[in-house]
Amino acid sequence: DAKTTQPPSMDCAEGRAANLPCNHSTISGNEYVYWYRQIHSQGPQYIIHGLKNNETNEMASLIITEDRKSSTLILPHATLRDTAVYYCIVTGSGTYKYIFGTGTRLKVLA
Amino acid sequence: SQTIHQWPATLVQPVGSPLSLECTVEGTSNPNLYWYRQAAGRGLQLLFYSVGIGQISSEVPQNLSASRPQDRQFILSSKKLLLSDSGFYLCAWTPGGTGGSYEQYFGPGTRLTVT
Numbered sequence: 587d588a589k590t591t592q593p594p595s596m597d598c599a600e601g602r603a604a605n606l607p608c609n610h611s612t613i614s615g616n617e618y619v620y621w622y623r624q625i626h627s628q629g630p631q632y633i634i635h636g637l638k639n640n641e642t643n644e645m646a647s648l649i650i651t652e653d654r655k656s657s658t659l660i661l662p663h664a665t666l667r668d669t670a671v672y673y674c675i676v677t678g679s680g681t682y683k684y685i686f687g688t689g690t691r692l693k694v695l696a
Numbered sequence: 697s698q699t700i701h702q703w704p705a706t707l708v709q710p711v712g713s714p715l716s717l718e719c720t721v722e723g724t725s726n727p728n729l730y731w732y733r734q735a736a737g738r739g740l741q742l743l744f745y746s747v748g749i750g751q752i753s754s755e756v757p758q759n760l761s762a763s764r765p766q767d768r769q770f771i772l773s774s775k776k777l778l779l780s781d782s783g784f785y786l787c788a789w790t791p792g793g794t795g796g797s798y799e800q801y802f803g804p805g806t807r808l809t810v811t
Contacts, residue, residue, distance in 0.1 A: 620799065622800075627784075627805075627807075628804065628805070629786050629788070629802030629803055629804055629805050630740070630786075630788075630800075630802050631802070632799040632800065632801070635799060673739070673740075682728055682745055682747055682753070682790075683742060683745065683755070684730070684742065684788075684790075684800055685742060686732070686739050686740035686741075686742070687739055688738065688739040689739055
C-alpha cells in the first residue's frame with residue numbers, strides 16, 4: 587500500500603501558484619519524498635525530491651514540514667500544460683520499491 | 697544520456713493469447729528495472745522489479761511473469777491473457793546500487809487491450 591495520502595483532485599487558475607499537499611505521517615528517517623506527474627497517456631515524469639530540507643528546481647518547489655509528516659509541492663505559476671496527475675511517494679535507501687498511490691488530478695483553468 | 701524504450705506502443709490481443717512486452721535501457725549499466733500497470737483511470741500498480749540479471753521480485757501474484765535476460769532488458773510475459781490484464785504498462789529504471797535514493801525514469805508505455 588502507498589504510504590502517502592493526497593486529495594483526489596484540485597483546480598488552479600492559470601498563472602496562480604498551485605499548492606499540492608501530501609500526507610506521509612509514517613515516514614521513516616531515511617525515506618525521501620518524491621513527486622512525479624503524469625500527463626495523459628504518458629509515463630510519469632520526475633519533478634523533485636527531498637529528505638528534510640525544502641528544495642527548489644526549475645519546475646517546482648518542495649516544502650517539507652519540520653516533523654516530515656507532510657509536504658507540499660508548489661508550482662509557482664501554473665500553466666495549462668501543468669494539467670496532470672501528481673503523485674507523491676515515499677521511499678528509502680533500504681528498499682527498491684516505489685509505491686505509487688492514486689495521486690492528485692490537477693486541472694489548471696484558463 | 698540514458699534512454700528507455702518500450703514496444704509495442706499499442707497492442708490488441710484476444711483473451712487466452714500470450715503476451716510479450718519488451719523494455720530496454722540505453723546509456724547506463726546495471727540499472728534497477730521495474731514494470732508497472734495502470735488500469736483505466738487508476739494509479740500505478742507495481743508488478744515486478746529487478747536489481748540484476750535473472751533477479752526478479754514479484755509484487756502482485758497473477759498470471760504475469762517477468763524476466764531479465766540481459767543487463768538492460770526487461771520482459772513482461774503472460775501465457776494466457778485475461779480481460780483484466782488490459783491497461784497501460786510502464787517500464788521504469790533507476791541507477792543500480794542501493795534503491796530508493798534515486799528518481800525513476802519511465803518509458804513511453806504500452807497500451808494493451810484484451811478483447
